[in-house]
Amino acid sequence: xxxxxxxxxxxxxxxxxxxxxxxxxxxxxxxxxxxxxxxxxxxxxxxxxxxxxxxxxxxxxxxxxxxxxxxxxxxxxxxxxxxxxxxxxxxxxxxxxxxxxxxxxxxxxxxxxxxxxxxxxxxxxxxxxxxxxxxx
Amino acid sequence: xxxxxxxxxxxxxxxxxxxxxxxxxxxxxxxxxxxxxxxxxxxxxxxxxxxxxxxxxxxxxxxxxxxxxxxxxxxxxxxxxxxxxxxxxxxxxxxxxxxxxxxxxxxxxxxxxxxxxxxxxxxxxxxxxxxxxxxxxxxxxxxxxxxxxxxxxxxxxxxxxxxxxxxxxxxxxxxxxxxxxxxxxxxxxxxxxxxxxxxxxxxxxxxxxxxxxxxxxxxxxxxxxxxxxxxxxxxxxxxxxxxxxxxxxxxxxxxxxxxxxxxxxxxxxxxxxxxxxxxxxxxxxxxxxxxxxxxxxxxxxxxxxxxxxxxxxxxxxxxxxxxxxxxxxxxxxxxxxxxxxxxxxxxxxxxxxxxxxxxxxxxxxxxxxxxxxxxxxxxxxxxxxxxxxxxxxxxxxxxx
Numbered sequence: 001x002x003x004x005x006x007x008x009x010x011x012x013x014x015x016x017x018x019x020x021x022x023x024x025x026x027x028x029x030x031x032x033x034x035x036x037x038x039x040x041x042x043x044x045x046x047x048x049x050x051x052x053x054x055x056x057x058x059x060x061x062x063x064x065x066x067x068x069x070x071x072x073x074x075x076x077x078x079x080x081x082x083x084x085x086x087x088x089x090x091x092x093x094x095x096x097x098x099x100x101x102x103x104x105x106x107x108x109x110x111x112x113x114x115x116x117x118x119x120x121x122x123x124x125x126x127x128x129x130x131x132x133x134x135x136x
Numbered sequence: 137x138x139x140x141x142x143x144x145x146x147x148x149x150x151x152x153x154x155x156x157x158x159x160x161x162x163x164x165x166x167x168x169x170x171x172x173x174x175x176x177x178x179x180x181x182x183x184x185x186x187x188x189x190x191x192x193x194x195x196x197x198x199x200x201x202x203x204x205x206x207x208x209x210x211x212x213x214x215x216x217x218x219x220x221x222x223x224x225x226x227x228x229x230x231x232x233x234x235x236x237x238x239x240x241x242x243x244x245x246x247x248x249x250x251x252x253x254x255x256x257x258x259x260x261x262x263x264x265x266x267x268x269x270x271x272x273x274x275x276x277x278x279x280x281x282x283x284x285x286x287x288x289x290x291x292x293x294x295x296x297x298x299x300x301x302x303x304x305x306x307x308x309x310x311x312x313x314x315x316x317x318x319x320x321x322x323x324x325x326x327x328x329x330x331x332x333x334x335x336x337x338x339x340x341x342x343x344x345x346x347x348x349x350x351x352x353x354x355x356x357x358x359x360x361x362x363x364x365x366x367x368x369x370x371x372x373x374x375x376x377x378x379x380x381x382x383x384x385x386x387x388x389x390x391x392x393x394x395x396x397x398x399x400x401x402x403x404x405x406x407x408x409x410x411x412x413x414x415x416x417x418x419x420x421x422x423x424x425x426x427x428x429x430x431x432x433x434x435x436x437x438x439x440x441x442x443x444x445x446x447x448x449x450x451x452x453x454x455x456x457x458x459x460x461x462x463x464x465x466x467x468x469x470x471x472x473x474x475x476x477x478x479x480x481x482x483x484x485x486x487x488x489x490x491x492x493x494x495x496x497x498x499x500x501x502x503x504x505x506x507x508x509x510x511x512x513x514x515x516x517x518x519x520x521x522x523x524x525x526x527x528x529x530x531x532x533x534x535x536x
């Protein structure tokens with residue numbers, strides 16, 4: 001449990017990103033049967049959220065330190081890339097007073113930043129541990 | 137064991153106490169940084185709103201509704217429209233003390249392309265204007281042509297791109313600076329363009345707007361008073377001389393917002409002060425109790441050759457580690473919660489918010505972290521003083 005505390009925190013944050021992006025901080029809804037630009041940003045975040053959750057789960061379940069560290073590095077890189085999805089990689093709606101700008105974008109940035117920080121620390125600790133076991 | 141690591145090892149030995157101290161420091165720095173950022177953003181928002189309006193007096197159609205509509209537009213960006221007869225312009229120009237006047241015409245778009253919300257379209261006269269063009273971030277050459285628009289900073293439309301309004305493709309030729317007000321999401325065009333949009337709206341079956349042409353009516357008139365004029369007297373004179381209109385002094389229109397700001401600032405200051413007081417007392421007590429608990433340990437350290445100065449340094453180092461970690465965490469957490477969500481806070485509070493620049497924000501963050509460090513160090517200094525006075529022999533002999 002103690003060994004996996006960072007992994008569990010990563011999994012919970014990745015799940016929050018995935019579930020939140022389609023529920024409580026989702027982007028603007030459909031209008032007259034049409035989806036706006038932010039909908040595709042939301043889909044991208046959800047999809048990457050699923051990949052992040054799966055990686056974080058594997059990071060907890062697998063025993064090999066090297067693989068664990070590799071997965072943490074993957075989670076770190078992916079979570080950093082998620083920060084740039086809303087309004088950079090995929091444009092959001094036109095007005096910055098709309099839900100996708102006021103709720104979706106800041107929530108994604110905040111949660112992805114927390115995930116990046118957690119997985120970043122996890123990666124560094126993993127690399128140090130792997131280095132020590134190689135020396136031994 | 138390295139002596140340098142003694143402070144860190146001492147903290148690791150008592151994880152709960154260390155975590156509690158770090159959490160207290162986090163709360164302390166979050167309260168200081170968050171409070172400062174919010175209050176400063178509100179002050180900047182209000183200043184920006186005053187400057188943005190750029191007029192001494194605003195003339196609106198008579199009735200409370202239009203004033204509320206204008207306030208909603210300014211503070212929340214809620215689109216609105218109200219009209220008065222254009223003849224009011226000639227009446228106003230005859231009044232002594234009016235130096236400049238410029239009319240604006242408000243139109244609300246149907247849902248604009250790609251958005252489920254309406255856009256406020258403001259028709260203005262380029263020749264007499266003194267409230268829109270001074271806020272242009274990048275100036276365009278010549279005059280605005282038909283179907284050319286200036287967009288607020290809150291719209292993603294870039295200069296050179298087009299925006300479809302009532303099915304008419306309007307080209308953005310200018311963008312205004314960010315003001316933190318509802319006007320950031322407005323679109324500005326000449327009255328000719330507005331007339332074209334009204335025709336287009338009629339074609340789309342939104343006939344109610346087509347009867348109100350900018351040739352016959354205006355929504356508001358912005359007045360710049362002459363230097364020699366008394367603004368209150370001029371406002372009263374306009375209200376006396378002209379029927380069907382109300383002149384409002386721009387400053388008095390901000391009064392409600394300014395009062396809200398005052399209450400908000402006072403609450404934030406009081407809350408921050410209470411959190412500070414409480415946290416400082418907890419920190420002080422914690423270090424004091426810890427000093428009592430560690431008397432024996434410090435007596436042993438003294439017996440093996442540690443000087444009083446070294447013992448004081450050890451306590452101080454531990455305090456710097458906990459308050460430094462907590463201070464940094466508080467600033468980071470606040471930055472993560474307040475900075476990205478500022479537009480949501482602005483909407484919910486219905487107050488204009490304009491965040492300070494990056495450099496100022498960094499300075500506020502650094503100031504909050506340093507103040508937490510100082511509070512922690514002060515608490516530790518008192519404990520260090522207490523520990524430096526212990527009677528080593530007595531404690532080692534009697535065990536207390």
